[in-house]
Amino acid sequence: MRYHQLLRQRYRAIFGYTGLVCFISGLTILAPLLALIFYPEELSLAWGLLLPGLGMALVGLLLWKELAPKKSVSLTLPEGAVIVVLSWIVAISIGTIPFITIQDLTFTQAIFESTSGWTTTGLSVVDVTQASHLILLFRSTIELAGGAGLAIITLSALAGPSGSGLSSAEGRSDQLAPNVRRSGKLVLSLYSGYVAIGIVALRVAGMGWFDAVNHSFAALSTGGFSTRTDSIGYWDSPAVEAVTIVLMLFGTLSFVTGYLLLTGKFKAVIRNGEIRLQALMIPLCALLLLLGVTTGLYPTLEKAIRVAIFETVTALSTTGFSTVGYGDWNSFGWLVMIPLMLIGGGSGSTAGGIKQHRIYVLYRALIWEVRRMLLPKSAVTEPDAWQGEQRQFLSDAKIRQIALFVFLYLLVFGIGSSITAAYGYPLKDSLFEYASTLGTVGLSIGVTAADAPTGLLWVQSIGMFLGRLEFFTVFVGILQMVRDVPVPVR
Incomplete structure (x- = not known):
């Protein structure tokens, strides 16, 4: 009896904090309505965002006020996983409503598009040439929120230690400050600053304001939704591509690394394993694409170089913007792109994939294992890897x-x-498309489409969800909820 009472108290807190995430998600859905100031002719479409956004925000606020504990409590990792899984499922589900009501998508298509947006994947079944400004901005806005992480957004509103379980459950255990709440606010400040600078830079590079806002949102969140069918290739502009590359690289940096870079701690940045891996992979893979693919496809050397660099960065950062199609690429080009999409970006960043830190750790472990074979049996060694300003010994x-x-x-x-x-x-x-799906990249060679089989869209939706939240979080959250279901006494 005492256990069930304790469980009830814990789930009151869980549903209360889930309510807070839902409240913030509801505000995210409402945010694109600000565009009506500039596009008043779309006022008749506003209810498609207003009703789900307002309803979600009000229900979330009610749960938060009524169920969240008055004094902040510490959340365990499993409890944080439950909140994260519940919050993302609710956000994705409610996020389907605008796509159904405004864009007239089927339920399956709407689930796919909403999942792609919140998980910052960028694969799409929406015809952007027929989409309203509200829908285009809605897609980019949920990518922006999903990139920051619903847990990180929530941390900025929580006091005390309660947020640590949330950030760990979202795979963002690195903190910019000792206090979890302050760390969350620093992350949002960095993120907002990146976005604002990105909008201005893209406008100066040649985009219109609406395109600049959407592409800055999508680049920093490593999401990849574009307002144009040809993505960044629509502009065919070295300036636009250069700015976008910088934004994608900032999106794929962990927030800790970005903070160290902006505060001038370059030594800590340079010895970071992820930065070293990027410094090796980007030039190497761009050179491979240049020599093996793009030189023979495009009319000038300048264009070939631009394509090789841009496509390397967009794949590794899991952003999913593109400047060309891949239908005329040879198999070697696809062979380079698939591992890049699987590896993905930095840990604690907006990017998806396996994450560069894990790949670097496995590399260090391999080197250590080989060296240990050559050392005397009595020798004591332990591999290490730098992450931020911390040197981590790898057990x-x-x-x-x-x-x-x-x-x-x-x-x-x-x-x-x-x-x-x-x-x-x-x-x-199939290998290319699912690497893009699971890595939350968004690059496509035509498999993903509005007329794709229903079952395939669901398989991709599940892959995007697992790839964004990382498998252990989903498994732990679901298993924790199943374990906590009360068994009736016979």
Whole structure:
């Protein structure tokens, strides 16, 4: 009896904090309505955002005020996972309503588009040439919120230690400050600053204000939704591409690394394993694409170089913008792009994928294992890796956990690619598309479309959800809820 009473108290807190996330998500859905100042002719469409946004915000506010504990409580990682999973499911579900009511998508298409937006994937079944300004801005806005992380947004509103379980559950355990709430506010300040500078820079580079706002939102969130069918290729502008590359790189940096960079702590940035990995992979892969693909496809060397660099950065950062199509690329080009999409961006960033820190840790562990074989048996060694200003010694348990995650990630990638191929798509198309799906990248070679099979869209939606929240969070959250379901006494 005492256990059930304690469980009831814990779930009051869980539903209360979930309500806070839902309240903020509701405000996110309402935010695009500000565009009516500039596009009053779309006023008749406003109810498609107003009703779900206002309803979600009011219900969330009520849950927060009525159920959240008056004094902040510490959340365990499983409890944080429950909140994160519940919040994302609710946000994605309510986010379908504008796509159904305004854009006239089917339920499956709306679920897919909403999942793609909140998870910052950028794969789309919306015809942007027929979409209203409200829908286009709505897509970019939910990417912006999803990139910051609903948990991170919530941290800025929570006091005390309660937020630590949330940030850990979203895979963002690195803090900019010792206090979780202050750390959340610093993240949002950095994020907002990036976005504002990005809007101005894209406008100066040649975009109109509406395009600049949408593409800055999508670039910093590494989301990739574009207002144009040809994405960044629509402008065919070196200036626009250069600004977008910088924004994508800032999006793929962990917020800790970005903070160190802006505060002038360059030594800590340079010895960061993720930065070293990026410094190796981007030039190397761009050179491979240049020599193996783009030189023979595009009319000038300048265009070939631009394409090689841009497509490398957009794949590794998991943003999903593109300047060209991939239909005329050879298999070597796809072979370079798929691992980039699987590896993904920095840990604690807006990017998806396995994450560069995990790849770097496995590399360090491999080097350490080889060296240990050559040392005397009595020698005591331990691998290490720098992350931010901290030098982390890598225990066997840590390495094993990362190895299991990578194995699980590749297993899901294999299953998803196999299901895609089972629908009749070529194997290389299936591998490319599901790497983009699971890595929350958004690059497509035509598999994702409004007329794609319903089952395939659901498989992709599940892949985007798992890829964004990271498998262990989803599994832990669901298992915790199942375990906590009261069993009737016979």
